[in-house]
Structure formats: structure tokens, C-alpha cells
Amino acid sequence: MYELTPLRYLHTIHAAPECERLRHIYTDVFGGITFHESYYPPEDRDAALIYVADHMIEVMSPRHVDDMSFMYARYLAKAGPGYHSISFRVADVPLARARCDELGVLINTEGPGLIFLHPKSTGGLIMELTDHMMPNDPWDLPNWRRDWAVGRADRPHALAHIVCAPRYPEAAVRFLVQALGGTALTPHAVDWPERATATRVDVADITLVVLDPADKEVGPLARFANGTNGGVYALAWSLADPEAAARRFADNHTASLPAQSLGAGSGYTHEVVLDGARHWFVAD
Secondary structure (H helix, E strand, O other): OOOOOEEEEEEEEEOOOHHHHHHHHHHHHHOOOOEEEEEHHHHHHEEEEEOOOEEEEEEEEOOOOOOOOOHHHHHHHHHHEEEEEEEEEEOOOHHHHHHHHOOOOOOEEEEEOEEOOOOHHHHHOEEEOOOOOOOOOHOOOOOOOOOOOOOOOOOEEEEEEEOOOOHHHHHHHHHHHHHOOOOOOOOOOOOOOOOOEEEEEEEOOEEEEEEOOOOOOOOOOHHHOOOOOOOOOEEEEEEEEEHHHHHHOOOOOOOOOEEEEOOOOOOOOOEEOOOEEEEEEEEE
8 A cells, every 4th residue: 555654855835025035045144055946937936946954945936926817926915925835755646646535635736746735634734745856956966965064053054843833733743643654752842932832743854843832812823823824833953053143144245134042941042034934043
């Protein structure tokens, strides 16, 4: 029987009004590398594929943000900028599609070599399964090293984990474990960004931390979970010197991104918000 267990985590999509601006910031400030750019006429959508350390971010933007005749412009107008979705690579999409049917997992949209799972089946996470090989992806080269960014103290050298605040956290954890073959660790209490239960789930080569706020109606996590979003709340980056990174992010030649210092009990050192997308620093 074919299982949905992914081969690897592929990318996180960041939806924003200006693809080129974000490409420069992720490259020049975060220290990433851009390896592919494209324009997709049916959706009037620009995209750039970027590795920040070992994590691929796909920046997407409508070329004409005010043209509501295109789906992506409508999505951005409704949801605003931020993380759109997460993507896993599977071995065979038609078999994955058939397995979803067997499990009762609803499909939102599908195309050649990809399916987007309906958030009703994933606990609120917008998730893509694909068997695509990304164009020019350095990961697929025989000499690719995930630790290529190690040694630059003031820029991310690895993704620590993805922080998720989906609408239905328990259902999201259950889907990640039961459908995708993930491993969940014992939930624990956190106090930042508000009181919540955090559950770490390891899926393929990625770690997701699912937050379940104590207050389901009031607070930043509740407001996020109850809004229009893909369920990704923040990307947490490992840095050798977060203070140096905070200075670099605030003062560089490309964009000033003030890094807010966080309390010692948060587990993170700084927060940067870039076009609706939260980036948290983790000290090694």
C-alpha cells in the first residue's frame, strides 16, 4: 500500500505584493541564494525560489496586485502578505492522490504533479504534496551540502523549526502523525507569544511546532488561527550570534528590518516581521 510519508520537506511559500523586493531581502539580508525565477501567465504570478541556509522559500506575488480577475491577486487582497503554504515532496502524486481518497483526505486544488490538501482535512494547514523536481534545485546536485551557510555568525545557518498556529491544532498534529507518518513528542507549555501548548512533530526532514493557545478567542495566536492564513505562524532560524544578526538586519544596504528583542523565557532571542511573515531567532 502506498503511504503519504514524504521524501523531504520542499518549501514554504511567502505571498507578498513585491516578489523582486523580497528576493533581494532574502538574498542580501538573510544571506540566501536565489536559484530560479519565473512568471506564470495564467495566474499573473511572479515567483522566486530561494535557499535561506537549508530551507527553501518560494516568494510569490501577483504582477498586477489590483487585477482581481486573477486568483493570486484575490488571495493576497483577502489574506494579506505572509506565509501561504507548506510543501512536501512525495514519490508519486497519482498514488498519493489515491491514498488521500482512501483516507478521506479532501483535495482543495490539483494540477500536473501536485495536489493541495483541503485545510478541513489537515487541521487548518494549507499543504501541497508534489513529486516535482524544482528547477535548478541545488539540493538535487550530488555535492549539495545542507550546512553550506555555517560559519556566518550574523545570518541564519539552518532552520530550527516551523512554528504553526492552525485553526484546529489537535487535528493538525493528528494529521501530521497519522497521515504523513510524523513523530510527535510530548506536548509542553509555553508562555510566549502567549500561554499555549506546544507539540513538536518531526515529519521527514523537518520539525514543526504546533501551538494550541489556552485562550481560543483572544490573543495573537487566536487572532491568527481564526483569520485567513495557511497555518504557518513563524520560521525559527538557528544563528550563532543573534545580537550580531539583529544589528545586521537593522543596518544594511538593502532594507532596515528592526529585530525586536524577546524575553529570556520565550525560547527565542529576536523577532523580525517581513511583509507579514514572522522570523524568530534561535541562539545555538
